[in-house]
Structures are given as structure tokens and as C-alpha cells.
Amino acid sequence: MTVPTRLTLTTVNLDTPDPAALARFYARLLGWDIAVEEADDVILRAADGGVGLSFQRERAYVRPSWPAQPGRQQMMMHLEIGVQDLPAALEHALACGATLAAAQPQEDVRVCLDPDGHPFCLWLTD
Secondary structure, eight states: OOOSSOOOOOEEEEEESOHHHHHHHHHHHHTOEEEEEETTEEEEEOTTSOOEEEEEEOTTOOOOBSSOOTTSOBOSOOEEEEESOHHHHHHHHHHHTOEEOSOOOOTTEEEEEOTTOOEEEEEEOO
């Protein structure tokens, strides 16, 4: 299939009851700056110009469960964050306000939860 025009993924959106608070968490975690801040939408841009993160207010937000549990809100996606020093990255994430998930399925990955419960993985890069 031929794509008729260039398509560029620019931003990943996360639902949240408090866009400003969650954006500030990820700004601290990643060292990114807030590019746009409105009452219901806050956007972070990657320092290297890559894909950014957007945080959109969801008034009916339900915290996801991880790992998935029958009958409970399941995560719809998660972020993968490559790190070179897993213990230091985990310490930083926890200092920013993340929590370590109870279930840890891999030795070289640490699953964390952001303040709204979205899972993200810190994983060792080469």
C-alpha cells in the first residue's frame, strides 16, 4: 500500500483528570519543557524534536489496573523509556512521583506507574 502523503506521528496523548499535574510529572521525569499549557490540554515537546506527549483532561477518568484484571479498567497503552542505568533511572522516577508496580515481569525492565496510574517501562538500552 502506498501512503498518499507523508504522515508523521507527532504526539501521544494521555487522558488525565489533571493535565497540568501529569504534564509536570513527565516534564521532571524526562527533562522536557512544557510547550503549550491550556486548562484542558498540556503539551510537552521532546528536546530532540521527536514525538511529544500531550495530557488531555478526561472528567470521567478511571485509573487503569496493571497487570490487567477482569472487570477492571485496563491500560490502553504504555510508554517505553530507554535508560542506561536502571537503578538510577528507577530512583529518579520514584523521586519524581512514580510508584513501582507490584508485578515486574522482566529482570532488565522496571514497570512504574505515573501519578494517574498509567504504566510506563524503564528498560535497559544497549
